[in-house]
Amino acid sequence: xxxxxxxxxxxxxxxxxxxxxxxxxxxxxxxxxxxxxxxxxxxxxxxxxxxxxxxxxxxxxxxxxxxxxxxxxxxxxxxxxxxxxxxxxxxxxxxxxxxxxxxxxxxxxxxxxxxxxxxxxxxxxxxxxxxxxxxxxxxxxxxxxxxxxxxxxxxxxxxxxxxxxxxxxxxxxxxxxxxxxxxxxxxxxxxxxxxxxxxxxxxxxxxxxxxxxxxxxxxxxxxxxxxxxxxxxxxxxxxxxxxxxxxxxxxxxxxxxxxxxxxxxxxxxxxxxxxxxxxxxxxxxxxxxxxxxxxxxxxxxxxxxxxxxxxxxxxxxxxxxxxxxxxxxxxxxxxxxxxxxxxxxxxxxxxxxxxxxxxxxxxxxxxxxxxxxxxxxxxxxxxxxxxxxxxxxxxxxxxxxxxxxxxxxxxxxxxxxxxxxxxxxxxxxxxxxxxxxxxxxxxxxxxxxxxxxxxxxxxxxxxxxxxxxxxxxxxxxxxxxxxxxxxxxxxxxxxxxxxxxxxxxxxxxxxxxxxxxxxxxxxxxxxxxxxxxxxxxxxxxxxxxxxxxxxxxxxxxxxxxxxxxxxxxxxxxxxxxxxxxxxxxxxxxxxxxxxxxxxxxxxxxxxxxxxxxxxxxxxxxxxxxxxxxxxxxxxxxxxxxxxxxxxxxxxxxxxxxxxxxxxxxxxxxxxxxxxxxxxxxxxxxxxxxxxxxxxxxxxxxxxxxxxxxxxxxxxxxxxxxxxxxxxxxxxxxxxxxxxxxxxxxxxx
Numbered sequence: 001x002x003x004x005x006x007x008x009x010x011x012x013x014x015x016x017x018x019x020x021x022x023x024x025x026x027x028x029x030x031x032x033x034x035x036x037x038x039x040x041x042x043x044x045x046x047x048x049x050x051x052x053x054x055x056x057x058x059x060x061x062x063x064x065x066x067x068x069x070x071x072x073x074x075x076x077x078x079x080x081x082x083x084x085x086x087x088x089x090x091x092x093x094x095x096x097x098x099x100x101x102x103x104x105x106x107x108x109x110x111x112x113x114x115x116x117x118x119x120x121x122x123x124x125x126x127x128x129x130x131x132x133x134x135x136x137x138x139x140x141x142x143x144x145x146x147x148x149x150x151x152x153x154x155x156x157x158x159x160x161x162x163x164x165x166x167x168x169x170x171x172x173x174x175x176x177x178x179x180x181x182x183x184x185x186x187x188x189x190x191x192x193x194x195x196x197x198x199x200x201x202x203x204x205x206x207x208x209x210x211x212x213x214x215x216x217x218x219x220x221x222x223x224x225x226x227x228x229x230x231x232x233x234x235x236x237x238x239x240x241x242x243x244x245x246x247x248x249x250x251x252x253x254x255x256x257x258x259x260x261x262x263x264x265x266x267x268x269x270x271x272x273x274x275x276x277x278x279x280x281x282x283x284x285x286x287x288x289x290x291x292x293x294x295x296x297x298x299x300x301x302x303x304x305x306x307x308x309x310x311x312x313x314x315x316x317x318x319x320x321x322x323x324x325x326x327x328x329x330x331x332x333x334x335x336x337x338x339x340x341x342x343x344x345x346x347x348x349x350x351x352x353x354x355x356x357x358x359x360x361x362x363x364x365x366x367x368x369x370x371x372x373x374x375x376x377x378x379x380x381x382x383x384x385x386x387x388x389x390x391x392x393x394x395x396x397x398x399x400x401x402x403x404x405x406x407x408x409x410x411x412x413x414x415x416x417x418x419x420x421x422x423x424x425x426x427x428x429x430x431x432x433x434x435x436x437x438x439x440x441x442x443x444x445x446x447x448x449x450x451x452x453x454x455x456x457x458x459x460x461x462x463x464x465x466x467x468x469x470x471x472x473x474x475x476x477x478x479x480x481x482x483x484x485x486x487x488x489x490x491x492x493x494x495x496x497x498x499x500x501x502x503x504x505x506x507x508x509x510x511x512x513x514x515x516x517x518x519x520x521x522x523x524x525x526x527x528x529x530x531x532x533x534x535x536x537x538x539x540x541x542x543x544x545x546x547x548x549x550x551x552x553x554x555x556x557x558x559x560x561x562x563x564x565x566x567x568x569x570x571x572x573x574x575x576x577x578x579x580x581x582x583x584x585x586x587x588x589x590x591x592x593x594x595x596x597x598x599x600x601x602x603x604x605x606x607x608x609x610x611x612x613x614x615x616x617x618x619x620x621x622x623x624x625x626x627x628x629x630x631x632x633x634x635x636x637x638x639x640x641x642x643x644x645x646x647x648x649x650x651x652x653x654x655x656x657x658x659x660x661x662x663x664x665x666x667x668x669x670x671x672x673x674x675x676x677x678x679x680x681x682x683x684x685x686x687x688x689x690x691x692x693x694x695x696x697x698x699x700x701x702x703x704x705x706x707x708x709x710x711x712x713x714x715x716x717x718x719x720x721x722x723x724x725x726x727x728x729x730x731x732x733x734x735x736x737x738x739x740x741x742x743x744x745x746x747x748x
Contacts, residue, residue, distance in 0.1 A: 009295050010040045012213035014204045016247070017046025017197035018221035019179070019265030020274060023068060025051045027278025028219045028257055030061035035286045036296040041211040042149050043203040045196035048219070049151035049176035050127075053169055056142070056149035057134035058309045060302075067130065068271050076123040083544035083554065085122060087361035089452055089494045090444060094548045095427060096409040096739040098397035098715045102366075102390040120183050121360045121368065124174060125353065128370045129316075132170030136372040136380060137313040141166050146309045150210055151176045152196035152203050153188075161199040162191070163206055168371040182266075186369055187326055187385070197222070201245040208250040215293050216254035219278070220247055221261075253292065257285050314374065316349035320381035330418040331386040334359050334368070336446035338384075346379060354497065362444065364389050364417035391415050397715065398429070401736035405642040407431035420445055429742065433642060435461045436743045452492045458743055460484040464644040479520070480644055481513040482629065486746040488535075499542040506535050508566070508746040516625050516689070517575050525573040529626040531586070533566015535747045545596075549638060549739050550709055550716055552606050552661050552669065555597040562590045564747050570622035577689055580622060588618040592632070598659070608659030610636055610675070616651040620683075624691040627683060630748060634677045637705045638740035639722050639732065647701055647726045650679035667711045674704040701726065715739060 013032075015025045025048055032039060044052030054064045067073055075082060138144040142165050153162045153175035164172035171186060175193035178185050185192045196203070201222050207213055222245070249256065259281035263274040323335040338347075338355050347355060360368050367387030372380045395411040411427035421444040429436040440456040464480040488506025495501055513526040538561050544554035570582045594612040601607055614632045621627040631649045635641045636657055640648065657675030682699035685691045702725065709718040715738050722732040 009038075009214040009293055010212060011038050011293055011295075012041040012043070012207040012211055012216045013039050013052070014202060014207050014216060014218040014220075015042065015044035015048030015052045016202045016218070016220040016222045017048055017195065018201075019047055020268045020270065021221040021261060021263045021265060022047035022051070023263070023268075023271050023274040024221055024259035024261060024278030024281070025219045026061055026064050026068065027275045027280070028259060028282040029055060029064070030275075031279050031282030031286060032217070032289075033061055033299060033302065035283075035290070036298055037217075037286070037289055037293055038295050038297040039147055039217075041207060041213055042147050043151065043207045043210075044149075044176070045152050045201050045203050046177055046179070049173045049196060053131045053149060053151065053173045056145045056147040057131050057169070058146040058306045058313075059130075060306065065275055068275070072122075072126055073268070073271070076126055083498050085357040085360075086497055086544075087358045087494070088498050088541065088543055089450060089492055089500045090358070090361045090363065090442075092363065092413075092423070092425070092442070093440075093744075094741055095395065095411060096397045096399060096407070096429065096741045097395035097411060098409075098738055099395070101394040103392035103394060120174075121357065123183070124170075124369055125356055127170040127174055128372065129349070131173060132168060132370075132372050133316060134310075134313050135169035136374045139374070140168060142169065145169075146306065148211065150203065150206050152200045152206060153178070153193040154196055154198040154200075155191050156194055156198070157192065159199075161196065162188075162193060163203075163210070165210065171369070171371055174369075184367060190326075197245070199245075202247045204249050204254075205246070214253065216249050216251065217289065218247075218249060218254065218256040219282075220256055220258050223247065255285060255288055255292075257282055314378045314380075316347070316352055316372075317379045318347040318352055318372075318382045319379045320375065321384070322381065323384045323386055325386050325388065327388070329388050331365075331388060332419055333417050333421045333444070333446055334362070334365065334384060334386050336419070337362070337444075337450070338382075347382070352382070358450065358497070359384075362417070362421050363413075363423050363442075364415045364421045366390065388417060389415050395427070397738055398431075399736060399738040399740050401734050403642070403732070403734045403736075405431070405433040407434050433463055434742060435463075438743050450494055452490075454490045454492070455488070456490070457487040458484070458746075460743055460745070479515050479518060480629075481526075483511045483513075484746040485509045495540070496542075498544050499540070502537075502539045502541065504535075504537045504539070506746070508533060508535060510746055510748075512626065512629050514625050514629070515573070515575055516623060520575055524575050527571070527573045527576065527623070527625070529568065529570040529621060529629070531566050531568050531621075531630065533564065533586075533747075535562060535564045537562040545598075547711075549741060550669075550671070550707075550711075550718075551596075551598065552608070552663065553598050553600070555595070557593075557595045559593045560591070562592075562747070564588055564590070564618075568621055568626075570626055576623070582622040584622075586619050586621075588616060590614065590616040590618065590632070596659075598661075604663055606659075606661040606663065608661065610657040610659065611655070612636070613654045614650075614652060618651045620691070624683065624685040624689070627691065631683070632748065634675075636675050637673060637703060637722060639705070639720065639734070640703065640724070641740060641742065643724070643727070643732075645724060645727065647699070648677050648703070650682060652680035654678050654680075669707075669709045669711070671705070671707045671709065673706070674702065676700065676702050 042052040042056050142149045151164050151172055155162050171188055176196040179195045185194050259278040261274050261277040263270045325331045366389040369385040371383040374380055393413040398408040400406045407429050409429050414424045416422050423442040425440045427438050437459045443453045445451045462482040486506050486508035490502050490504040492500045492502040510531045512529045515526055540559045542557040545551035545556050546553040565587045568584050572580045592614045596610040598608045628646045628649050631651050634648045634655045655677045660672040662670045678700040681693040684694050705722045707718050707720040709716050717737045719735050
């Protein structure tokens, strides 16, 4: 088979698996190209399959390196959606959840355990874009690529290695890279496939069997594990699942390069180090290779060949779509959503990306795998393999504090998808300070333009006792109880991936029980104000924040116009100086604008800006306290929402603040958050219990917070000091874990 020292020698390159360590293969490729060593065939496994496939479809080593060290590759290896891939319309309302479970109906334990650590949406799309498209342009024949290619995956059911020589290249590479429990497996021709390295981590035998090769160059960064250890579960599992690989060559004419480094299997942040190591070790073997390989291909010749190969790659123009589910479930919503979103026009790459991530953002979709097939003209057919999400979701969380405002949270959701996509949510907050029940249905319509319709019902109760106390102090009797019941319907459409416009109409019943003095006893009867009516609002939302609370990146804008009408019934208790029984109608319009933006100044310091303005034509209620309760509050600090502070309430005001954020990596932050509140006119209460508005711009007041926050995988653990200068105890100190998030107020 071999013709050593012949100028017609055919050279094969074998690339092993090895996770991030295997990125050294890129450096080996670069060293071989610069030395004018020809590469006529490539076989690879796992990360070697990805790098080999990219080279086989015409990318140079430098282009592969640029991709690997780019943000795109970082996103592929994480579960975080950037603002480009998010679809705000289909995100669930923010809640205080900390732990989330997806549950199956028929087997709560067996089918509810997670099968992957990383959500592969970005990975799958990028592989489609970079290697699936060129492969589709060449008829899905791996021998027709820039360099003929093979990769291997593992069929764990048949306990055999699968060799790919044609078909969807992106699917073959994805299967070869599917490390168990890190990525979810995919099906090809009905078989569920995993990482090729489980059974063949160095496919030199495939090179020898499939190609007429004269000299084999192996790049290997792996080895077989030793015997399992009695105190090492991972070593025991790997021994059970992973077969030993033969890391030698099946012939004498060849060489193995071993660019091992200190880069860990999942340490992709050290990609540049691994690539440099591969280049250095590759250069050390060039003279030995040249002794056996006499044929040369210059870099200029390769570049000409690459350009000729790329000329036949047609840009993405999708005019056909097929959607399948291996479980034969109804997933027609995905197809309809794609076609309606495209407005009936062929999809360009930009619009395909938008439609793909919007479909993936649908909560009912667990998995969405894309493939491309070239039609007889210059267009493509898109295939989508869809997996439905487990139907039941359970969320647990809350806010647990050394102050007496701890609140637990539990939420249950049921998801289903057919012609439309529906999510039914029921959730509850419960604690001394705050209790709430909310039910909501989110129904996504496959209309010409994406739309979400959401009927809802909410009960809220706030119990403002001395809520700035700690659990070491006695809690005084409540001086203010607020009860809200409201129900209605909202309609929302997207303005962009990160924005939406929502129209909301609701009926509400508010009932407040309060004392107008702090000198009261449990024998006293409270004043009661009820306000029942209707509200209509139009809102614009834009959100790219990186966290649902204590964000440090991105921006948020919320603009709302609301009309409120209703009837007030106020009845006095026994503490006011005069009795009253008042019934009157109120109508008003409020306009609010709130925004925040974060700027990265350097690697350890970020600066945030915040502002809010409210204009309200609201009329006064029966007394000072009732009027205050109906007004909008300025509460940019989450903890300020747990204390009733009349000094930060007004019908018209502006407020602003600055966020100073000092961070260590991404999980530990020190924040200083000063704000200033300025009412247009402050509502004052006089000594005779009469009340009225002050002069313009009277009563401006600061507030501030300082926090050390550890952003754990579950939620924020923080030590916080807040300063509210007009409170009896201006400094409020607490240690807490979780989120200070409540259900939306009715109309306040």
